[in-house]
Amino acid sequence: MDGGNPLGEFLRARRETTDPARAGLPRSGRRRTPGLRREEVAQLSGVSTDYYARLEQGREQRPSAQVVHALARALGLDPEEAAHLHRLARTAHGPVRRGGTRVDPGLLRLVDGWLHTPALVLDRRLDVLAGNRLGRALFAAMLDRGETNLVRFTFLHPTARDLYPDWERVARSGLAALRANSGDLVDDPRLTDLVGELSPKSREFRELWARHDVRGKAHEAKSFTHHQVGALTLTYDSFTVDSATDQQLVVYQAEPGSTSEQALALLGTVAADLPASPVVPAGRV
Numbered sequence: 001m002d003g004g005n006p007l008g009e010f011l012r013a014r015r016e017t018t019d020p021a022r023a024g025l026p027r028s029g030r031r032r033t034p035g036l037r038r039e040e041v042a043q044l045s046g047v048s049t050d051y052y053a054r055l056e057q058g059r060e061q062r063p064s065a066q067v068v069h070a071l072a073r074a075l076g077l078d079p080e081e082a083a084h085l086h087r088l089a090r091t092a093h094g095p096v097r098r099g100g101t102r103v104d105p106g107l108l109r110l111v112d113g114w115l116h117t118p119a120l121v122l123d124r125r126l127d128v129l130a131g132n133r134l135g136r137a138l139f140a141a142m143l144d145r146g147e148t149n150l151v152r153f154t155f156l157h158p159t160a161r162d163l164y165p166d167w168e169r170v171a172r173s174g175l176a177a178l179r180a181n182s183g184d185l186v187d188d189p190r191l192t193d194l195v196g197e198l199s200p201k202s203r204e205f206r207e208l209w210a211r212h213d214v215r216g217k218a219h220e221a222k223s224f225t226h227h228q229v230g231a232l233t234l235t236y237d238s239f240t241v242d243s244a245t246d247q248q249l250v251v252y253q254a255e256p257g258s259t260s261e262q263a264l265a266l267l268g269t270v271a272a273d274l275p276a277s278p279v280v281p282a283g284r285v
Contacts, residue, residue, distance in 0.1 A: 005058035007088040012056050013212035014075045015041050022076055044074035063089050080180060084214045087183030103130040104243050115268060118252040124181035125191050126150040137271035141227060151178055155202040165223050175208045176215035217248060228270055229263040
């Protein structure tokens with residue numbers, strides 16, 4: 001994934017996007033590089049410039065938790081970005097319990113009984129592992145083509161721009177979520193393969209991936225233009241699956257009384273004809 005130095009690459013990306021004024025530094029004329037200089041981050045963090053340079057260059061990859069905390073403060077990272085930095089530096093505690101691609105049968109039965117709320121089960125690479133009838137109907141433009149990865153669909157399939165009227169926002173959000181998950185997948189060959197596949201095929205992917213934005217899936221409104229029921233605006237919430245903490249349950253809902261709720265109800269009549277099993281057919285998972 002990336003260039004083999006995820007910690008250094010994240011530090012550099014955040015440094016270059018940090019406003020010096022926001023970091024408490026006075027503006028001193030024209031700067032040759034965007035954001036902060038290495039020596040400024042080092043000074044704000046209480047480490048030597050040489051040590052910080054070695055962190056960015058990958059010659060030092062195991063800073064202490066205290067140093068990582070100081071770097072996060074110097075770069076103005078929010079809690080989620082700081083947690084990502086700790087994971088990259090291997091100072092976060094508590095390994096992720098891997099659940100693989102198998103979704104618990106009890107969870108499958110639960111979500112398949114939800115007739116008014118689309119639901120998907122994702123892994124950390126944003127592969128769709130399972131979905132209830134309504135969830136599979138909502139993402140039919142992707143799943144009917146044998147595609148099961150949300151990021152690959154967004155950047156490589158033209159129909160994604162039809163499904164998402166605010167495509168750029170969805171693309172940024174998806175990559176930020178993938179980045180948030182990548183701290184636990186530094187040596188994961190499947191994530192490396194995904195990034196290696198998308199980078200040469202999509203300029204937009206390369207540019208957004210290089211930003212190192214971090215934002216996990218939690219709660220957000222998303223607009224769709226569905227080929228069968230038209231426009232919908234749904235809010236999703238994401239929940240960690242306790243039995244497999246590398247899996248997420250994502251549940252969508254419409255505002256009560258809205259036209260989106262009516263469109264979702266219409267989509268439910270389409271979904272009723274889908275097979276009962278909520279497992280997504282094997283594609284590229």
